[in-house]
Amino acid sequence: MSNTGNGLKSNDSSRPREPIASPYMPKYPDPMSNISNFKIIESTLREGEQFANAFFDTAKKVEIAKALDAIGVDYLELTSPAASEQSLNDCRVISSLGLKAKILTHVRCHMDDAKLAIESGVDGLDVVIGTSSFLREFSHGKDMDYITQKAIEVITYIKSKGLEVRFSTEDSFRSDLVDLLSIYKAVDKIGVTRVGIADTVGCANPRQVYELVRTLRSVVSCDIECHFHNDTGCAIANAYTALEAGATHIDTSVLGIGERNGITPLGGLLARMYTADKEFVMNKYDLTKIRDVENIVADSVEVTVPFNNYITGYCAFTHKAGIHAKAILNNPSTYEILNPHDFGMNRYVSIGHRLTGWNAVKNRVEQLNLGLTDEDAKHVTQKIKELADVRPLSLDDVDTLLRAYHQAKDQGLHGEVLNKIATPDMIATINAAHEK
Numbered sequence: 001m002s003n004t005g006n007g008l009k010s011n012d013s014s015r016p017r018e019p020i021a022s023p024y025m026p027k028y029p030d031p032m033s034n035i036s037n038f039k040i041i042e043s044t045l046r047e048g049e050q051f052a053n054a055f056f057d058t059a060k061k062v063e064i065a066k067a068l069d070a071i072g073v074d075y076l077e078l079t080s081p082a083a084s085e086q087s088l089n090d091c092r093v094i095s096s097l098g099l100k101a102k103i104l105t106h107v108r109c110h111m112d113d114a115k116l117a118i119e120s121g122v123d124g125l126d127v128v129i130g131t132s133s134f135l136r137e138f139s140h141g142k143d144m145d146y147i148t149q150k151a152i153e154v155i156t157y158i159k160s161k162g163l164e165v166r167f168s169t170e171d172s173f174r175s176d177l178v179d180l181l182s183i184y185k186a187v188d189k190i191g192v193t194r195v196g197i198a199d200t201v202g203c204a205n206p207r208q209v210y211e212l213v214r215t216l217r218s219v220v221s222c223d224i225e226c227h228f229h230n231d232t233g234c235a236i237a238n239a240y241t242a243l244e245a246g247a248t249h250i251d252t253s254v255l256g257i258g259e260r261n262g263i264t265p266l267g268g269l270l271a272r273m274y275t276a277d278k279e280f281v282m283n284k285y286d287l288t289k290i291r292d293v294e295n296i297v298a299d300s301v302e303v304t305v306p307f308n309n310y311i312t313g314y315c316a317f318t319h320k321a322g323i324h325a326k327a328i329l330n331n332p333s334t335y336e337i338l339n340p341h342d343f344g345m346n347r348y349v350s351i352g353h354r355l356t357g358w359n360a361v362k363n364r365v366e367q368l369n370l371g372l373t374d375e376d377a378k379h380v381t382q383k384i385k386e387l388a389d390v391r392p393l394s395l396d397d398v399d400t401l402l403r404a405y406h407q408a409k410d411q412g413l414h415g416e417v418l419n420k421i422a423t424p425d426m427i428a429t430i431n432a433a434h435e436k
């Protein structure tokens with residue numbers, strides 16, 4: 001049984017296969033899907049401020065807002081002006097920057113919060129209230145009738161002031177489906193701009209997301225925003241599935257920072273969506289600027305960018321094993337779904353280790369313009385493996401070895417040449433290991 005490379009398993013290679021335009025696109029187009037037409041609500045300055053280490057002063061918020069605007073995110077969501085005097089001031093400052101992104105602030109479903117937010121100069125309000133039995137009992141203590149009535153009052157008021165308004169149910173996936181659909185229907189009827197679904201505790205899986213969003217899509221005519229926490233590792237998959245099911249807007253934060261372990265990360269979502277529709281993503285967003293904003297945020301909240309971060313993790317485009325390295329050097333698409341250059345990053349082939357192969361070593365020989373033969377490259381590769389069985393070699397170590405081999409060969413040395421040219425500290429390390 002062989003894998004055909006398009007996700008199908010086949011044991012009949014003579015069977016004709018249907019041509020596939022792009023293996024990364026869904027096979028059958030779905031008119032309800034928005035994977036080629038979505039908007040990002042970037043919430044680093046709201047959800048991200050709820051991250052344990054976050055403290056953004058006004059200057060830092062402005063720097064982050066500008067860096068996100070440079071990427072081309074559609075909206076920036078800011079902390080509620082009700083949170084503090086400085087939060088209100090920051091809404092005013094960021095709203096007056098003249099950014100391309102629309103500015104939103106996030107408020108409780110409460111007239112006082114709404115009034116304050118409207119005065120802050122933002123373009124729109126994201127209104128939220130919990131609808132699960134947990135939150136109805138232990139957070140605000142209100143029943144569905146009260147919530148519906150209050151939502152209508154608050155939304156009507158915000159609309160009367162000419163602002164965009166979204167209504168979201170906190171903890172949607174642990175709320176009663178009938179409650180959800182009836183409140184969404186009620187707010188859609190009075191002209192809410194968007195409704196929101198929130199996986200507040202990160203409990204949802206992609207299948208549940210698909211079902212809820214698809215059902216909601218058939219009940220409301222307004223846009224649908226989705227917000228996914230990452231407690232169980234589904235935040236990106238859930239966002240993608242939500243778009244497939246007909247959601248229009250996804251909430252993100254830089255590096256995924258937020259309450260607990262956060263939400264859908266901006267970079268990870270963009271990587272996912274790039275594989276689905278590269279043209280749409282590259283025309284709309286400047287992917288080369290993701291790294292800048294991640295560095296700003298990581299520095300500010302005193303974390304390092306994780307080694308395995310989407311796109312910008314230090315090894316995201318490093319290829320190591322000989323089998324991979326050979327194929328990558330022939331055609332990067334063999335083992336890369338993301339082109340690092342589209343993200344302002346570089347590919348790296350690592351060769352100073354025992355998993356290396358002669359093809360990768362030969363490539364380095366060519367980069368150094370040393371003019372060694374395939375046999376020479378194989379010979380040196382064996383030496384690299386021998387040394388790297390003791391400890392990994394730096395690229396400098398490998399280059400020293402290659403240059404010394406080249407020089408020795410020029411001088412007509414044979415036989416024990418590689419032993420002679422191995423650097424003294426490599427030999428000392430090997431000897432020490434042998435003595436143990």
Ligand SMILES: CC(=O)SCCNC(=O)CCNC(=O)[C@H](O)C(C)(C)COP(=O)(O)OP(=O)(O)OC[C@H]1O[C@@H](n2cnc3c(N)ncnc32)[C@H](O)[C@@H]1OP(=O)(O)O
Pocket residue numbers: 050080082083084107108109110128129130139140141170200259
């Ligand atoms: C899932 C999320 O991330 S939702 C967004 C979370 N964001 C924030 O909490 C913003 C930062 N928060 C704050 O600065 C403060 O909590 C404030 C200013 C909003 C409220 O502060 P306080 O008045 O001191 O109340 P406290 O935080 O202790 O409790 C929350 C209050 O909001 C009420 N409440 C909670 N959620 C909602 C809601 N969605 N809509 C309306 N009221 C709500 C609660 O009933 C409680 O009211 P109470 O005064 O009757 O006890």
Ligand SMILES: O=C(O)CCC(=O)C(=O)O
Pocket residue numbers: 047106126127128168169170171196197198199200201227229
């Ligand atoms: O307003 C929303 O939709 C989401 C609020 C939130 O942060 C959450 O529920 O986790």
Ligand SMILES: [Zn+2]
Pocket residue numbers: 047200227229258259263
């Ligand atoms: Zn959240």
